[in-house]
Amino acid sequence: MDDNTPIISGVPAAARTVDANGRHEAxxxxxxxxxxxxxxxxxxxxxxxxxxxxxxxxxxRLGPAAIEKTVP
Known part of the structure; x- marks a missing residue:
């Protein structure tokens, strides 16, 4: 699959990155x-x-969790 694939394991293409090994990470x-x-x-x-x-x-108080509660 490539970045044009709309969804991989429930993660839209726009929300994926590729690490140095070519794996997609959300x-x-x-x-x-x-x-x-x-x-x-x-x-x-x-x-x-x-x-x-x-x-x-x-x-x-919450650090990044404050963001995750609002913008997952």
Missing amino acids: RTGADQEWTAEDLAAAEGHDPTPKNIRRAQLELD
Whole structure:
């Protein structure tokens, strides 16, 4: 199968990467850098100062798991 194959084991092509051995590995939402403003918006909240503070506390407390809860 190649990257044009729409789904491999339930993982869409757009969410796969290939390691040095040519194996496909799934990416997750937490694979990229997230800010508190990004998290607030991803959760469907306006990025107000209050929501950004709450999101920052969640990022500080949970780390990448805060993202995984929202953007699997």
